[in-house]
Amino acid sequence: MITTFKANLKFSSLALLVLVFGSNLNAQETDNKKTKEEKELELVDFKQIKKILQEDGLSQEAKKKAKQVEIIKKEQAIIEKDRFSVPPEDEWWGVMTEYWLVKNAPNLAWDFEKPDYGLEESFKSVLQTVGLYQKKFRILLLNTPSLVRAALPGNNGETIFLISVPFIRTLDLSKLEISLMMLEDFLKAEAGYFKQAARPKDLDKYVGSNFYGKKLDLAPMSEALKNYDHFLTQKGFTFQQQFEITKKMDAYLKPNLEWWNTYFRMLGKIDRLIKTNNQYKTYNQLYPSPEMQIKWLSPADKVL
Numbered sequence: 001m002i003t004t005f006k007a008n009l010k011f012s013s014l015a016l017l018v019l020v021f022g023s024n025l026n027a028q029e030t031d032n033k034k035t036k037e038e039k040e041l042e043l044v045d046f047k048q049i050k051k052i053l054q055e056d057g058l059s060q061e062a063k064k065k066a067k068q069v070e071i072i073k074k075e076q077a078i079i080e081k082d083r084f085s086v087p088p089e090d091e092w093w094g095v096m097t098e099y100w101l102v103k104n105a106p107n108l109a110w111d112f113e114k115p116d117y118g119l120e121e122s123f124k125s126v127l128q129t130v131g132l133y134q135k136k137f138r139i140l141l142l143n144t145p146s147l148v149r150a151a152l153p154g155n156n157g158e159t160i161f162l163i164s165v166p167f168i169r170t171l172d173l174s175k176l177e178i179s180l181m182m183l184e185d186f187l188k189a190e191a192g193y194f195k196q197a198a199r200p201k202d203l204d205k206y207v208g209s210n211f212y213g214k215k216l217d218l219a220p221m222s223e224a225l226k227n228y229d230h231f232l233t234q235k236g237f238t239f240q241q242q243f244e245i246t247k248k249m250d251a252y253l254k255p256n257l258e259w260w261n262t263y264f265r266m267l268g269k270i271d272r273l274i275k276t277n278n279q280y281k282t283y284n285q286l287y288p289s290p291e292m293q294i295k296w297l298s299p300a301d302k303v304l
Helices: 002-033 036-043 046-082 089-103 119-129 165-171 175-191 193-198 219-235 239-253 257-276 290-297
Strands: 137-142 149-153 159-164
Touching: 089 149, 089 219, 119 137, 119 175, 149 175, 149 193, 159 165, 159 175, 165 257, 175 193, 175 239, 175 257, 193 219, 239 257, 239 290, 257 290
Parallel strands: 137 159
Antiparallel strands: 149 159
């Protein structure tokens, strides 16, 4: 058994030497078969390259984010500058009207519990019946006789109506009568009479301008506010303007005889009120004049 084990051991050692030698030969043959490029690749540290690529990618991402931050900063600067822009004219009138209403809130007394007369639907129906569609408006009721009625410019073509509750209650006006009165005021607003009177000097240059980095010029706004006060409390409309609007009302209402008669009777109510109630003695000064309107609407006397 000992002899056999030694023989086996010698065989095993020999086999091991042959195997190792054969492996070396194979390795040398394989190594000899490798191209120059393959040998060079074996020398490359791929871990290091991966690290460099990652760092380069982070650098590119950082540059990308820096560009995005720069774009955001520019946009924020534009937004910040736009905050100091005077609104365009269509919006500017709305701002001025609302500012005037707030400034004069104590005298106008519009902050009170208002009755629901259903005027929005009634007036909208009147507008559509006479062919005036998609007109924007708001109605502000006043708890004072000091300002009876007005139609002021709002934002982007909107009309803001002011109506005195004591005035319409004293006259006991119906929804239709109030709506027809509003139609007359609406036509005046559409004709631009108020804007012409309240417009400050050089408004074209003022609206849309930017005052970033400098003091806002308040002169045009102050002038406009004074013009609002003067027109609504002292100046009012001219006889020519009132004549033109009365003739327009005549044309709009002629197809509907019932409405035409309602408008005619309403003018008579107003005429009698302002002649007998000192509370409304300045009405003719601002809205000249119901008596003349009745004459303009009345058929001309025939000469025989």
